[in-house]
Amino acid sequence: MNNDLGCVDATEHTVTERLSCDTEANQLYTDEEIISLVQNKPQDDSDLEETDEPENVLVSHSKTANALEISLRYVEQSENTTSTDIMFMRRWYNIASTSKITSLRQTNLTNFFTPKDR
Secondary structure: OOHHHOOOOOOHHHHHHHHHOOOHHHOOOOHHHHHHHHOOOOOOHHHOOOOOOOOOOOOOHHHHHHHHHHHHHHHHHOOOOOHHHHHHHHHHHHHHHHHHHHHHOOOOHHHHOOOOOO
16 A cells, blocks of 8 residues: 555555444435535434523513514504504503513512511
8 A cells, every 4th residue: 555645554454444344434425414514504403402592591671671662663663553553562562661670679678578478
């Protein structure tokens, strides 16, 4: 064999043995699998690993209120909305804004020591 390729003392038997071994690296891929691997996209959902993000990420009251304010403006300026649509959006915007203000309110120390049923 050629010594330029780093195959010092490789015999025909050694080369045949290495080429015939069954490993994951030697499996045949379809064209779609090769493209998927190159583009770092999983081929199917069974190969997906857990993501770093938890599934149920809580959205803050502040972000919700800001998003609903923009949505309300959009609904108000749209020609295809009804008064019910606007009332619905205003209601949810008011709920989010109230929750935002309530969450920012400082809690009194005595609230931790008084019974909840009063």
